[in-house]
Amino acid sequence: MKKVITLLLITLMAVSAFSLKFGGGWPSVSYIPGDQLLNPIKDTVKLGFSEGIFAFGGGGMGRIGSGPIFLGGEGFDGYSSKKDKYKFSASYGAFLIGTSYDTFNFVSLDAGLGLGGFTQKIDVYQDGVNKDKEGFIDGSSPYINTISIDSFIVSPYIGITLKPTDFFGFFIKGKYTVGVSFDGWKFESGDRVKGLENKGINFYELSAGIVFGY
Structure with missing residues (x-):
């Protein structure tokens, strides 16, 4: 997901740099309440996002014809502060x-719709005694x-x-974002996590930024 978001942003910002008369691009910061x-x-x-998370990203859009219709994309990546051994992160691209x-x-009023993907991730920092090559090989690092x-x-x-x-x-x-997962929670190996309920997501967020072009 992160590679897709990065590629999307690079492409959109590059296109936007040459489209100031019919499109534009923006960096932004988003806030999702805990x-x-x-x-x-x-x-x-209890994960460390009770106060919400800030996510940083950007995007770009180009005008379709002479009308006020724009097509483009955006994305962001954010994470919570580490709490004990746990860290929560989220990434989005649409x-x-x-x-x-x-x-x-x-002053202009803006409205639209995004279609894409949203990834949530939980990291658990596990202790280990060996911080050398052997520890990596035998799994004790x-x-x-x-x-x-x-x-x-x-x-x-x-x-x-x-x-x-x-x-x-x-x-x-x-x-306001609504979404559904067809695969549920997975380990990095691709195996599904048993015992975790696969719920749909719905949340609101606020964002602000600087726009160039249009």
Whole structure:
């Protein structure tokens, strides 16, 4: 998932750099409240995202024809602070279709829909006594045990963009995401984790950033 997000962002930002008259790109920071995140082991372990997580990413969109319809994509990656031996992280990547309506000379209302994927991951930092080559070979070195779940998601959003110039502005955006996983939680080996319920996801998030172009 991370490789897909990275490739998507690099491509979109590169295209956006040459499309200031009909599209644009943006870096952004997103916030997901802690009560919106999925903790499948909450009965035994409290993960360190009670105050929510901040995620950093970006995206880009290009205008379709002469109308106010844009196509593009965005993504982000974020994680919680490490709590005891546990760390939670989330990554997201989606293709976007949206529109923008100029209410005043420097204010526009934005709305659209994202279709893509959302990955949640839990790392457990395991202790080990041997920190040499032999410890790695025989399994007695420190290691990180990881489980993750990939979900297909739909994310409608609305936002406001303030544009002091034609090619530079600031935006805030609210988004609601719903999704479903067909494989459930898995170990890094690809084996399914038994005993964990495969629930759908639904959460809201807030994001803000700087936009170039449009």
